Structures are given as C-alpha cells and as structure tokens.
Amino acid sequence: MRTAIIEISILIAAFILGWLKFGWPSLFYISLGLIGFYTIVMVTYIIVRRSVLTWSDNIFGIVAMAGWLVIAWFIMHEKGIHFWGL
Structure with missing residues (x-):
C-alpha cells in the first residue's frame, strides 16, 4: 500500500x-x-481491507489523504473557487 500511496x-x-x-x-x-x-x-x-492492513499502513494512508485534501483546499482558494462559500 505504501508504494501505491507514493506513486499516486x-x-x-x-x-x-x-x-x-x-x-x-x-x-x-x-x-x-x-x-x-x-x-x-x-x-x-x-474500510474493505481493514483486517489485512497494519496500523502503520492505516496511519500513512490517512495522513496522506488528509494532506492531499488540505492541498486541494489551498489550490482551490488560490484559483478563487470557494467550496461551500467558506
């Protein structure tokens, strides 16, 4: 899973x-x-592979996902698109 996160x-x-x-x-x-x-x-x-993943894979995936969502929020504001009027 870590290589997939790094590649994407x-x-x-x-x-x-x-x-x-x-x-x-x-x-x-x-x-x-x-x-x-x-x-x-x-x-x-x-959610689907919860039993197979280690806790470090879960944490790494969640941190990467949160980081990309924050970056998406910032680039939307840079572009002038305000999501939900915020």
Missing part, C-alpha cells in the same frame, strides 16, 4: 506543479479530480 502522490504532485508552472486550467482540474478519486479509493480500501 508523485502523479498528483506532478499535475499540481505543472499547473503552478504553466497555468493551464486543465492541469488544475485534473489534479483536483485525482485528489477526489484518490480519497474515494483510499477510504474504500481502508
């Missing part, structure tokens, strides 16, 4: 850095979509 994190980071460097709106929306998809997959995986 590198992919998301590449899209975010590409958006910051080139300013292409499509990279912004792709990165937000990847973060949303990553969150759904991680929550499902942690």
